[in-house]
Amino acid sequence: MNKNKEKLLAKRYSSEKRFQFLGKSAIFMALLFLAIFIFKIFSTGYTAFQKTWLIVPVNFDAETMYLDANPSKEDLEEADYFEISLQSMFNLDKNANEKQQNELKKMVSYFFEREIKQELINDPSLLGKTKDVYITASDDLDQVFKGNYPRDLPENQRRVTDYQLKIFDQLVEQGKVESKFNLSFFTYPDSREAELAGIASSFMGSIFSILVCLAIAFPVAVLAAIYLEEFAPKNRFTDFIEVNINNLAAVPSIVFGLLGLGILLAVFQLPRSTPLVGGITLSLMTLPTIIIACRASLKAVPPSIREAALAMGASRMQTTMHHTVPLSMPGTLSGTIIGLAQALGETAPLILIGMVAFVNTIPGSPMDPAASLPVQIYIWAESAERGFVEKVSACIMVLLGFLIVMNLFAQIIRHKFEKKWS
């Protein structure tokens, strides 16, 4: 009898130990995957925050630019920079033949002419002098400098030629290649050239979409939740509505994309590819999330508070607006932020309403065409150039950072403002 008891006890302890072990291994696995994921993203992405520049001496020769000795500002704007830009590249190797000259030109981004022009406009006194100018290297050389380029491939299998590599190595030796913080990644819109591509357009697109989404979803959802929870009679019809709100939350997002395409674009003729349409589409998706969060936090307000207010002679409206709703706000707001964070990461519906278009302008309002961060990731991930690989990871980092900040904000609201019930 006693022995049996001992055995049973040992069994109970060992089963608890087994359970704890399994739980710990599950958590360990989850953390491991997370660590691998983050390591992979960071190790591929961090180089995107650096950009390679070639330092090229440029001769700002007034004659070549068809300028007189004292040009006005307009003259400087309209001058011909192409010739001096081309010349300064050709000067890297004075003995280059025509084919090699062409290769020299391709060592820098096609923005080089604009960069040289900016230099002179910033400092007109350079006219007639020679100065070292920072010029954005081509994406392939950028990758070479970062050590991501397979230099040992046979020449016909890579885009950088042996000649370009030779000149580039010479420049590196002379200290004429520099790596600096890649500001243009944040300030430039998308581009077909990896070295010039930035997230400004998609970042602004995401912000505008989220704002439109918030402006529509939040008031509608909160009003719906308050009415359903505090005022609506509990009957079959409201049960039916409740079930369908829960169903709505489970609808795949691409379906909302089709809805946006079929109704907002086709019927209402709203401008396609814009954050306005994106935001409305996303708001349909966020609506049930906010309704559910708001109803849950309204339900969490103890009935004793409502009774206290009602017994003081407050009307139902006063009870709701003075007590229940303010008390439910922290939960509602953090639910809203979680819903928006979900919407922020949504890709499929935005692709359907055309926010996948190549946009090389920065949107100034929700009515301008734009991409969004997740769609930008999708576009870049599809691109063949090696330079976009790191950009994809960098863009993911920005998106994750955005999401982490939002979730942190939700947590803070929840912990700081949520009332503790006595």
Add this chain to the structure above:
Amino acid sequence: MRKNGVNMIKISAKNVDVFYGKKQALFNINLDIEENQVTALIGPSGCGKSTFLRCLNRMNDVIDICKVQGEIVINDFNINDKGCDVVRLREKIGMVFQKPNPFPKTLYENISYGPTIHGMAQSKQEMDEIVETSLKKAALWEEVKDRLHEPGTGLSGGQQQRLCIARAISVQPEVILMDEPCSALDPIATAQIEELIDELKKEHTIIIVTHSMAQAARVSQRTGFFHLGELIEHGSTDKIFKNPDNTKTQDYITGRFG
């Protein structure tokens, strides 16, 4: 307010039936409540005494399936009439609940809420006065006068309940309903509340639901005994406790069941 040595009738319930859905919770209750007296409602759990109490300020309206029939006349007015305005009614009839339920706001806001929504104070000064007198009447002023702007939920249980009483009397109700106000409190806090009830009956009519027969005997002048949804017996507390007419009352009082 006596008339020929007999107390005025404040509330008169006539043939009150209450249903929760199909289940009948109260059967044909007839009870008169006298003015400026403490009336205790006693009885075993589930006997309907709280339900009856909640009829008096129409708090049962909150429960969808609850239906009240019969007449409850307060100041010559049947509160179950369609024309009765519950907001006005609840201004006249305050309530204190079983569990202290202060608003999660400051002490000051807890007291000033009622006067604010009913427009009872014209100025900040008037409001300060209302808050002070209410707290004084609830015997809480001395303990909290220095922290009126701290949250009401930070008080002890007994203080919270007195805060709720102060909140209830802030709108100067004629009647105060108390639903087991001491059941969540320790004996010392209970004694304080009981003393308070005795004080309050000078200005208010008080109806208290209680589980404790000792409490009913201590604080009340009138007592009603409920059992299984029926009002078995009612009368002066002395009579109910010393010489009840009904054997069920006798059995309950002497602790044979309940």
